[in-house]
Structures are given as C-alpha cells and as structure tokens.
Amino acid sequence: MSDVRESADPGQGLTAAAFAPHDHKRCRVEGLARAEAVAATEGLRLTAVRRRALEILLEAHRALGAYEVLDRLAADGFGRQPPVAYRALDFLVEHGLAHRIQRLNAYTACMNPGRRHAPLFLICRACNAVAEAGGTRVRTALEGVAAEVGFAVERASVEAVGLCPACRQAGGA
Amino acid sequence: MSDVRESADPGQGLTAAAFAPHDHKRCRVEGLARAEAVAATEGLRLTAVRRRALEILLEAHRALGAYEVLDRLAADGFGRQPPVAYRALDFLVEHGLAHRIQRLNAYTACMNPGRRHAPLFLICRACNAVAEAGGTRVRTALEGVAAEVGFAVERASVEAVGLCPACRQAGGA
DNA sequence: CCTTGACGGTTACACTGTAACATATGCTAT
DNA sequence: ATAGCATATGTTACAGTGTAACCGTCAAGG
Ligand SMILES: [Zn+2]
Ligand SMILES: [Zn+2]
Ligand SMILES: [Zn+2]
Ligand SMILES: [Zn+2]
Numbered sequence: 378m379s380d381v382r383e384s385a386d387p388g389q390g391l392t393a394a395a396f397a398p399h400d401h402k403r404c405r406v407e408g409l410a411r412a413e414a415v416a417a418t419e420g421l422r423l424t425a426v427r428r429r430a431l432e433i434l435l436e437a438h439r440a441l442g443a444y445e446v447l448d449r450l451a452a453d454g455f456g457r458q459p460p461v462a463y464r465a466l467d468f469l470v471e472h473g474l475a476h477r478i479q480r481l482n483a484y485t486a487c488m489n490p491g492r493r494h495a496p497l498f499l500i501c502r503a504c505n506a507v508a509e510a511g512g513t514r515v516r517t518a519l520e521g522v523a524a525e526v527g528f529a530v531e532r533a534s535v536e537a538v539g540l541c542p543a544c545r546q547a548g549g550a
Numbered sequence: 551m552s553d554v555r556e557s558a559d560p561g562q563g564l565t566a567a568a569f570a571p572h573d574h575k576r577c578r579v580e581g582l583a584r585a586e587a588v589a590a591t592e593g594l595r596l597t598a599v600r601r602r603a604l605e606i607l608l609e610a611h612r613a614l615g616a617y618e619v620l621d622r623l624a625a626d627g628f629g630r631q632p633p634v635a636y637r638a639l640d641f642l643v644e645h646g647l648a649h650r651i652q653r654l655n656a657y658t659a660c661m662n663p664g665r666r667h668a669p670l671f672l673i674c675r676a677c678n679a680v681a682e683a684g685g686t687r688v689r690t691a692l693e694g695v696a697a698e699v700g701f702a703v704e705r706a707s708v709e710a711v712g713l714c715p716a717c718r719q720a721g722g723a
Numbered sequence: 724c725c726t727t728g729a730c731g732g733t734t735a736c737a738c739t740g741t742a743a744c745a746t747a748t749g750c751t752a753t
Numbered sequence: 754a755t756a757g758c759a760t761a762t763g764t765t766a767c768a769g770t771g772t773a774a775c776c777g778t779c780a781a782g783g
Binding site: 518530545 | 570652670675681683684685692694695699702704705708713715
C-alpha cells in the first residue's frame with residue numbers, strides 16, 4: 378500500500394515497477410483488472426486463452442518467449458501447438474495489453490494499458506528483469522530527429538540492455 | 551561512461567543519407583575505405599568474406615537478412631552454409647562496421663564507423679529503406695529515464711518504423 | 724619440421740514463426 | 754427454429770532464423 382507509486386501517472390507515466398520491491402500479487406490482479414476494463418471499453422473479446430496468456434505474462438517480470446507461454450498454456454489444458462500461443466500474444470500486442478521485446482524475441486505484459494503511451498524497455502542482462510518505463514521524452518527526441526530528415530514516425534521501439542538497480546549493487550559489473 | 555556522444559564533426563550520419571539523393575557509388579567506395587581505415591587502426595583482419603559481406607550491405611540502403619547476404623556470398627564463390635554469413639556479420643557488428651536491425655532480423659552497414667556513436671534507425675515501411683541517424687539526443691533522454699529508476703544502460707536499440715520523405719510525398723499513407 | 728591459433732568450410736540441429744485447414748461456438752437474418 | 758456467417762481454437766505441416774560441433778587450411782613462431 379505504501380510504496381507503490383505505480384498507478385496512473387498521466388503525463389510522464391514512468392514507473393519501472395519491476396525494479397522496485399512491491400506486492401507482486403497485485404501485479405497480476407490489477408493487471409487483469411485493467412485488461413478487463415480495456416476490453417469492456419473497446420469491445421474486445423478477452424477469451425480464456427487470451428486471459429490466461431496475459432496472466433502468464435503478468436506473473437513474470439521478465440519477457441517470455443512464445444514457446445514458454447505455450448508450455449504453460451498447454452499445461453493448463455489449452456492447445457499445445459505454436460499458433461495457440463502466437464495468436465493469443467498477437468491479440469494482446471495488437472490491443473496494447475502486451476508488448477513485444479524485439480531484442481529477445483519475447484513478450485511482456487503492458488503495465489499501463491488503455492492509454493496511448495510510447496513505452497521504453499529496460500532489460501537487465503544479469504537477472505533478465507524487464508521494466509516498462511515512460512518513453513514520452515525519448516519519443517519526443519526521436520520525433521525531433523526524424524522531423525529533421527523528413528521521416529514520419531509511426532511506431533518505434535526503444536530497448537535498453539544494462540543492469541537493474543539490484544544487480545548493479547550486487548556487483549553485476 | 552554514459553558519454554556516448556558522437557563527435558560533433560559535420561557531414562556525419564545525422565543527415566540520414568539514405569533518404570537524400572546522392573552519388574551512391576560513393577556509399578560503397580567510401581564505406582569500404584572507412585572500414586579499411588578502422589581495421590588498420592584497430593588491428594582487425596578484414597578478410598575477403600568479411601569485406602565482401604560489408605560491400606553487399608553497403609550496396610543496399612536497406613537491411614539485408616543473413617540469408618540474403620549468404621546467397622550473394624555463395625554466388626561469389628564463398629561458402630553457402632549459414633555460419634558463413636553469420637560469422638561475417640557478427641564480426642562486422644561486433645566491430646561497429648555494421649548494425650543489426652532487431653525489428654527486421656536483418657543487418658545494415660554502419661554509415662559512420664570508428665567513432666563511438668549511439669545510432670538510431672529509421673525504417674520506411676513502404677520502400678524498406680533504412681537510414682541511420684544520430685541518436686545522441688535520444689540516447690541522452692533514454693539515459694535520463696534510466697537514471698531515474700537506477701538502471702545503468704549499456705547498449706540500446708532505437709528503431710522507428712514509418713514513412714521516408716519520398717514515400718510520404720508519393721502518398722504512401 | 725611441428726605446433727598453435729584464427730579462419731572458413733561443412734553437417735546437423737535448435738529455436739522462432741506462419742500457412743492452411745478443420746471444428747466448435749455464438750450471433751443474425753430469415 | 755434454423756440456416757448462414759463470423760470468430761475463435763485446435764490441428765498438421767512447413768518456412769525462416771540462428772548455432773553447436775567438427776574439420777581442413779594456412780600463416781606465424783619455436
Ligand atoms: Zn510485480
Ligand atoms: Zn537485474
Ligand atoms: Zn547510397
Ligand atoms: Zn520509403
């Protein structure tokens with residue numbers, strides 16, 4: 378209750394909750410709740426597989442590969458062929474409930490779905506944690522550079538690899 | 551350490567040369583010359599396969615997949631198995647003579663090798679051109695966000711998809 | 724000469740992603 | 754109600770991307 382500054386932070390929206398100690402159960406519960414709300418608002422069908430896939434992503438503060446998600450889905454009685462996972466993940470990404478981490482060929486739950494945001498990802502190379510941070514400032518800078526050469530940005534991915542606070546202290550060198 | 555700024559000299563990649571009309575032969579010739587210089591300075595062995603792989607990348611202002619490069623290498627009498635291309639490309643990337651475009655699983659020649667730089671890529675979804683631009687401002691913004699959550703950035707990839715000037719005018723919308 | 728190490732060639736395989744088709748389910752129009 | 758349609762989930766089979774491991778060549782050095 379006390380230390381979670383994770384909820385809405387309209388303008389800057391940066392939280393990187395994954396790097397701070399927090400009540401992780403809330404990540405799952407609130408994540409699902411936000412998704413339900415978005416689905417209701419936008420008339421999306423958050424079916425069993427899709428919901429479970431999102432839940433699987435929410436349970437990890439790292440990016441999961443499609444086949445990792447697939448294994449867990451299969452263990453829960455869903456199909457065990459690749460398209461099962463890819464379709465669920467594509468749905469989540471398309472509707473902003475999850476993000477694809479290009480660098481890892483993997484997926485992570487969106488921490489702030491529903492609002493338009495230009496997320497940015499911080500990937501710890503030591504513990505594999507992935508945090509979503511607010512990329513408004515970065516996006517603005519990017520648009521600036523693009524404008525100088527006449528390029529119109531539609532989508533952008535910004536991914537940084539490095540060390541999270543915990544692993545830095547642990548001397549991840 | 552977080553001092554990754556590109557040298558402030560003029561005429562550098564900032565111009566996103568790929569999007570402007572230019573004498574393309576010079577791209578290949580000067581690109582190879584720059585690579586030779588870097589190799590000489592740093593004691594790298596720019597062998598035949600590696601040089602040819604770089605030349606192949608320089609001839610295109612788009613990103614080429616490893617297997618595309620492999621086809622061309624094979625056509626020139628080099629090996630026709632994947633590791634041939636991957637090893638050459640890994641070498642080029644590792645020494646800053648080429649970059650990997652995560653979003654496309656592809657590679658592109660570096661337009662400004664030798665200097666430490668934080669490149670940023672503009673990818674046209676209509677004509678597939680890829681331009682390398684100067685990412686210093688973006689990188690600075692990124693470092694700022696990362697610092698706020700205690701994350702130490704080591705490497706970052708910034709890739710934007712959209713429309714290049716030409717395709718915008720052509721109504722690529 | 725013989726070793727050493729980097730390089731480039733090979734085979735074989737692992738991982739990631741998709742096309743195409745079949746079945747179930749629920750909504751709509753008659 | 755029921756026929757028709759769209760969506761979603763499941764399947765098989767395959768395409769695309771990337772690596773591990775091994776082997777012969779060749780240059781440098783004892
Ligand atoms: Zn959590
Ligand atoms: Zn970490
Ligand atoms: Zn050119
Ligand atoms: Zn274009």
